[in-house]
Amino acid sequence: MVMKELIHKYIQNPLDDKACYDVAIEYYRQGHTASAMGYFLRCAELTEDKLLAYKSLLYSSLALFHQGNRMYATTGCILHAIAILPERPEGWYLYSRTLEVEGKWQESYTTACSAMQLCNFNLEPLTELEYPGKYGFLFEKAVTSWRIGRSEESREIFSHLHFNVDMDFGYSQLVTNNMEFLNLKKYLHTYYTKDRHDTLRWPFPGSETIEKNYSQSYQDMFVLTALNGKRNGKYLEIGASDPFYGNNTALLENQFGWTGISLEILEDLVKDFESSRRNKILHVDATKIDYTELLDSVNEGTDWDYLQIDCDPPAATYEVLTKIPFDKYRFATITYEHDYYADPNYRDLSRQFLESKGYVMVAGNIAPCRKSPYEDWWVHPDLVDSETIEKMKLVGKDVLKAEIYMTLKETPYSKHVL
Amino acid sequence: MIDNLAKQIIAEGGDIVPILISSAGTNGMGLMNPSIVIDGDDILVNLRWVDYSFFHSEKGQKYWSRWGPLTYIHPENDLTLKTINYLCKLDPNTLEVINYAKIDTSKLDIPPVWEFHGLEDARLVKWDNKLYGIGVRRDVKPNGEGRMQYQETEYKFVDGCIDCSKATEVSRNRIQPPLDPNSYCEKNWMPIIDMPHHFVKWTNPTEVVKANLADNTSVQVYTTNKFIDIGRDLRGGSHVIKWGDGWLAITHELIPAENNHEVKGIKDAHYLSRFVYWNSNWEIEKTSEDFRFMDARIEFTTGLADLNDEFVLATFGWADCSAYTAKIPKTLINKLLTLTW
Numbered sequence: 001m002v003m004k005e006l007i008h009k010y011i012q013n014p015l016d017d018k019a020c021y022d023v024a025i026e027y028y029r030q031g032h033t034a035s036a037m038g039y040f041l042r043c044a045e046l047t048e049d050k051l052l053a054y055k056s057l058l059y060s061s062l063a064l065f066h067q068g069n070r071m072y073a074t075t076g077c078i079l080h081a082i083a084i085l086p087e088r089p090e091g092w093y094l095y096s097r098t099l100e101v102e103g104k105w106q107e108s109y110t111t112a113c114s115a116m117q118l119c120n121f122n123l124e125p126l127t128e129l130e131y132p133g134k135y136g137f138l139f140e141k142a143v144t145s146w147r148i149g150r151s152e153e154s155r156e157i158f159s160h161l162h163f164n165v166d167m168d169f170g171y172s173q174l175v176t177n178n179m180e181f182l183n184l185k186k187y188l189h190t191y192y193t194k195d196r197h198d199t200l201r202w203p204f205p206g207s208e209t210i211e212k213n214y215s216q217s218y219q220d221m222f223v224l225t226a227l228n229g230k231r232n233g234k235y236l237e238i239g240a241s242d243p244f245y246g247n248n249t250a251l252l253e254n255q256f257g258w259t260g261i262s263l264e265i266l267e268d269l270v271k272d273f274e275s276s277r278r279n280k281i282l283h284v285d286a287t288k289i290d291y292t293e294l295l296d297s298v299n300e301g302t303d304w305d306y307l308q309i310d311c312d313p314p315a316a317t318y319e320v321l322t323k324i325p326f327d328k329y330r331f332a333t334i335t336y337e338h339d340y341y342a343d344p345n346y347r348d349l350s351r352q353f354l355e356s357k358g359y360v361m362v363a364g365n366i367a368p369c370r371k372s373p374y375e376d377w378w379v380h381p382d383l384v385d386s387e388t389i390e391k392m393k394l395v396g397k398d399v400l401k402a403e404i405y406m407t408l409k410e411t412p413y414s415k416h417v418l
Numbered sequence: 419m420i421d422n423l424a425k426q427i428i429a430e431g432g433d434i435v436p437i438l439i440s441s442a443g444t445n446g447m448g449l450m451n452p453s454i455v456i457d458g459d460d461i462l463v464n465l466r467w468v469d470y471s472f473f474h475s476e477k478g479q480k481y482w483s484r485w486g487p488l489t490y491i492h493p494e495n496d497l498t499l500k501t502i503n504y505l506c507k508l509d510p511n512t513l514e515v516i517n518y519a520k521i522d523t524s525k526l527d528i529p530p531v532w533e534f535h536g537l538e539d540a541r542l543v544k545w546d547n548k549l550y551g552i553g554v555r556r557d558v559k560p561n562g563e564g565r566m567q568y569q570e571t572e573y574k575f576v577d578g579c580i581d582c583s584k585a586t587e588v589s590r591n592r593i594q595p596p597l598d599p600n601s602y603c604e605k606n607w608m609p610i611i612d613m614p615h616h617f618v619k620w621t622n623p624t625e626v627v628k629a630n631l632a633d634n635t636s637v638q639v640y641t642t643n644k645f646i647d648i649g650r651d652l653r654g655g656s657h658v659i660k661w662g663d664g665w666l667a668i669t670h671e672l673i674p675a676e677n678n679h680e681v682k683g684i685k686d687a688h689y690l691s692r693f694v695y696w697n698s699n700w701e702i703e704k705t706s707e708d709f710r711f712m713d714a715r716i717e718f719t720t721g722l723a724d725l726n727d728e729f730v731l732a733t734f735g736w737a738d739c740s741a742y743t744a745k746i747p748k749t750l751i752n753k754l755l756t757l758t759w
Contacts, residue, residue, distance in 0.1 A: 001514060003436045007742070011424040011434060014713035015477075027740070031441030034448040034471045038714075038737040045477040057481065067446055067471060069493040073483050080481045 017047035033063035057081035089119040090131040096140040105147035112140040199409040205229035217402035220251040233305035235260035243273040292325040307331035314339040318346040326357040332383035341372040362392045420709035435513040437741040450735035454721035455542040461508040464542040469500040472738035486684040501536030505585045519585035530557035545614035554605035564603035606654025621652035646759040656722035664697040668719040706754040
């Protein structure tokens with residue numbers, strides 16, 4: 001029992017600051033925040049090590065913060081910590097965050113602005129104290145500036161965070177949510193527009209006529225690139241979602257004459273699709289479909305040009321993948337949404353599965369920003385030109401921002417440089 | 419003063435074991451002042467949950483809260499002191515918690531009319547084949563009058579563990595003090611394990627009372643004029659267990675804080691504990707020096723049980739936020755009883 005061992009170590013010398021800290025950390029890890037605070041405070045009082053006192057007081061503040069509705073005591077501990085090491089950013093960040101949660105927008109905003117000027121950001125960040133890094137201050141500024149009448153500044157910071165900053169998943173989600181709230185939805189997807197044609201890494205016949213695409217992360221442009229701007233192709237789109245916003249087949253249908261079948265589980269989206277798109281959509285649960293029967297019924301041959309699989313949750317997407325009759329039907333291109341950032345259990349399974357069916361991954365860990373890998377892009381070597389495969393093959397372990405993969409130049413959005 | 423009795427306990431073959439339940443249902447708040455009872459092969463503990471974080475700037479007192487060195491940090495929109503009790507079963511070999519159940523008091527609860535809610539610092543006893551938690555309840559009178567209350571709890575085991583859904587308060591008795599019906603707050607009566615319904619109501623000079631559940635009264639059954647001049651009040655703490663021809667308990671003492679905090683209206687406190695031995699005439703014959711188990715300024719022992727020929731088990735709260743069981747060699751206790759009166 002770890003706790004007992006740590007307590008016994010503490011008992012050997014209750015004045016040992018590190019022994020107090022170790023007990024406190026274990027209580028904190030187990031969620032016993034009141035117990036943890038007792039030992040953290042003791043450590044802070046005993047230690048001569050400023051950093052240890054600083055960390056102990058900030059942990060005490062976090063203990064109180066997570067107990068809820070104890071803001072005076074929470075900020076008291078934070079202020080003690082800041083007084084010890086005022087150049088460190090963690091205390092200032094927690095102070096700004098706590099003020100923001102308390103609805104003290106002006107105070108939080110000013111704290112964040114001041115800290116960005118005052119703190120030494122070259123110090124190794126103490127991320128265990130819920131400090132995300134310098135972008136945490138920008139996030140607090142973005143949230144609070146909206147509340148104090150600086151709406152344009154708020155929009156700019158959120159957009160900057162979205163486009164330019166590596167954030168952890170939680171903050172990425174918070175930024176996304178805030179952008180939707182602030183009607184910045186248009187920025188959540190990385191659109192291609194005609195004025196960027198000369199930046200396309202692999203222009204294809206017809207690319208010069210595209211005014212804008214629809215996909216979230218260039219999926220439609222990828223399919224057309226791999227198939228050299230093919231016209232009148234055919235697709236199977238599993239998980240269509242909106243008929244245009246973020247849709248992977250709208251461009252193919254509208255401008256390149258493709259036909260195909262889309263599947264969607266949400267009735268409202270199906271109705272929207274039916275009223276605005278020419279091609280067929282089925283209102284079905286994609287996990288319940290017999291795909292051999294479906295594809296046989298279309299009678300369009302066994303080689304298709306594009307398969308999209310995007311269901312929720314990732315387990316459902318993988319379940320659908322395993323139901324596709326790959327031994328009978330082939331797809332020149334596949335975009336498979338594994339949502340690795342949200343559930344890491346299915347990416348490798350899907351890769352093993354598709355490789356076993358003879359497919360080649362040309363781009364892995366595709367993401368709309370610099371984090372949150374969510375998709376792999378595949379081609380069938382018998383259906384896509386081998387030279388094209390070679391030039392497009394860029395499979396790495398790291399996150400691959402779709403825009404960087406598909407174009408030679410990122411959309412600039414760097415007003416708020418960290 | 420012994421400021422680290424736990425070290426001696428371990429050195430002499432005893433043990434200190436944390437009493438832990440899952441934080442999932444506790445919001446991480448303090449688990450404190452545990453009280454132990456041994457019932458045949460079963461070791462049970464009543465564990466008190468409170469909704470405050472105990473903030474005590476002890477050593478050096480450099481980091482006060484904005485209200486001083488000792489503060490009960492409640493939710494800012496609710497300053498009532500809430501107590502919930504958990505019934506835990508301990509592994510007889512490791513003394514770790516095997517399983518536990520929150521004691522459901524809803525059947526007998528009435529809306530509280532004072533700011534301390536629930537049964538505080540209940541001492542667990544098994545008398546008349548019934549399990550009682552006996553502590554102070556202060557939420558039934560608008561002025562906060564405190565009376566010792568019996569809380570009878572029914573529970574059952576499933577495969578050797580407490581059935582988590584079946585620890586239910588089935589009766590409660592509010593016991594009036596024997597002499598002064600206007601006494602404001604009766605608390606920390608120490609149950610005498612081998613004398614059902616008897617308590618050491620006051621230690622020095624000793625006063626033993628007996629409660630009557632039939633009419634919720636109590637009567638004095640023993641008093642003495644023998645007073646030991648120890649310099650502080652000996653306040654109630656653990657159970658009273660049989661010890662040789664007499665009895666043994668752990669009491670607590672309140673000592674004033676340094677720096678004249680009280681004079682300035684700043685809340686602060688120290689507790690110290692002490693073994694107290696009574697002879698067969700209920701006269702205090704020996705005591706230990708005052709001590710702390712684990713060097714906290716607030717420690718409170720609310721349980722004492724005779725485990726076997728070699729050990730007793732004492733349960734105590736540390737800084738109003740953590741709970742521990744001490745397995746203490748009897749030889750050590752006899753060595754500690756150095757002060758003769």
